[in-house]
Amino acid sequence: MGFIPEEVLQQIQDTADIRQVVQEYVPLKKRGRNWVGLCPFHSDKDPSFSVSEDKQIFYCFGCGEGGDVFKFLMRMEGLSFAEAARTLAERYGIEIPKHRSGRAGRRRKEERQALLEINEAAKGFFAENLRNPKVGALAQQYISRRGLSPEVVEQFRLGWAPDAWDSLVNFFKDRGFDHSLAEKAGLIVQRSNAPGYYDRFRGRIIFPILDHRGHTVAFGGRIIAENPEIEQPKYLNSPETPVYHKGRVLYGLFQNRDSIRRAGRGVVVEGYMDLISLYQAGVKEAVATLGTALTEDQVRRMKGIARNWVLLFDGDEAGRKAAKRALPIFYRFNLSPRVLELPEGEDPDSFVRKEGKDALYQMMDGAPSGIDFLLDTGVRIYGDDVDGRHRTAEEALEVVAAIEDPVRKSLIIGHVAQRIGLRETSLWERLRADERRLARRRRAVSAQAANEDADGTDPARGSSRGRIGKGVQAEEKLLGFLLGHSSVIGEFLDEKLELWLQDQDLRRLWQAVVNLYNMEGCVEISALSKSLEGLSDLKALAMRLASEAPPCSSLDEMVAALKEYCRERRKRALRQELMDQMRMCGPDEGEILLRQIQGLI
Secondary structure, three states: OOOOOOOHHHHHHHHHOOOHHHHHHOOOOOOOOOEEEEEOOOOOOOOOOEEEEOEEEEOOOOOOEEHHHHHHHHHHHHHHHHHHHHHHHHHHOOOOOEEEHHHHOOOOOOOHHHHHHHHHHHHHHHHHHHHHOOOOOHHHHEEEEHHOHHHHHHHHEEEEEOOOOOOOHHHHHHOOOHHHHHHOOOOEEEEEOOOOOEEEOOOEEEEEEEOOOOEEEEEEEEOOOOOOOOOOOOOOEEEOOOOOOOOHOOOOOOHHHHHHHHHHHEEEOHHHHHHHHHHOOOOOOEEEEOOOOOOHHHHHHHHHHOOOEEEEOOHHHHHHHHHHHHHHHHHHHOOOOEEEOOOOOOOOOHHHHHHHHHHHHHHHHHOOHHHHHHHHHHHHHHOOOOHHHHHHHHHHHHHHHOOOOOHHHHHHHHHHHHOOOOOHEEEHHHHHHHHHHHHHHHHHHHHHHHHOOOOOOHHHHOOOOOOOHHHHHHHHHHHHHHHOOHHHHEEEEHHHHHHOOOOOHHHHHHHHHHHHHHHHOOOOOHHHHHHHHHHHHHHHHHHHHHHOOOOOOOOHHHHHHHHHHHHHHHHHHHHHHHHHHHHHHHHHHHHHHHHHHHHHH
């Protein structure tokens, strides 16, 4: 889609009235300064969805979804950030200029494009080998044994890497591709004991890995031509490259995204063949983690497609552990996970081939919620005695601690207490004790931030650049830390800084950071500076804050402390927003608002 300068994005945001855009999807009515309606992102009975024309943002007090007009359109239409921006620009007659990047930016863009091109060429090479009856005979036999149709092979562009050391090396040489670039793409490896290169994938069925835009960014290979003299892994994946970050990509998402949206539910499996076998059987709403633990970036992308997900891992101890590791992330992002335990020794591939999709759908419909899965497996593994229930409660509380929605947390605490046979107050006490222990390690940072924030100004009054109060100083330190340690910015995207940052310039700068992250998947200071070329005040502010960022000896502890600070600020801002609305509404609406305020306490 191409780069869009920040000044153009701000022009789009200033021109596009968020209320007008939202009202095309959600009926709204006036309440005080804001507009309210039923949330389109969850099952909403009371109007918990609020749109602020002053701040040009939306927020749901029920599910926690919120953001600006770009985020709303992305969420409703399933668009990328750039697609949403261009849609709004076209609607409001705003021209997006062709971007002229600097030398470094051009080099990065050219390298990225070259890597994508070489991956595309490799994908064609592997696919052609598979079609060749002589070269691909062994692979064709394997595909036939697995019962994969030609349509499925084509849909996922499966291929074959011949069992030779230099078949791809020679292919690149014949077509004039730079071998050093192919090495950077992770396709070939430089020899250590002689000049030249050799193929990374040899004697393997090849699974191209596509990003959410459909670009071929990496490959996976399943060994077929086994050599008993050489020990090799069953599956081999591309290393991380400038175009491939395994923690951000989900296999099959590009092919199955629309099916997941239509079904309103997605299925998470671990491997290539699990996903492809499900697709072959008619279950087309799956994504695969490729054997790695689910990351926040992956779950954040899943959240934008569906709220309900079924974790369908292997029916063994490793599969149970993978589900347990993933559950806190799903609950943190306010998703509704279920966990389907397959019979011992079965995996999704073997099960669906034996039993068929109807049996699988029936089991998924009856699968327990994530929290019930923990309770069921805890009793089964640890026993129903005192020690067993204690260990089960500890595992459940690890998930509960990740839940931010206070209403959902309270309901699940009550459910856990009832299932295990404990007093609800005991679970609350344990949870708060754990939170206090965690807070002790970061109290100095969070207390300092809270003290500096004590006499802040009303965010609706805009910038206080000429008279910086302590609240704004704390906000500057927060943004300075994020710019100075930009690798952690992705962890703060769901902290809703746009709702509570007091200073207007800091809110604009944060939005620019979010916009760049949405376009590029990361934030480099040089790229941020380039995006702010037309906004000299924001560029100067960003460079100053980044230069003032102090070194950090314990990044994890600092991130945890600042996220806690952000959540407290967000709660405070939302409570104030609801109290302001209460002053301007009738008794019935007031009761609804009071419940929402109590949920934030």
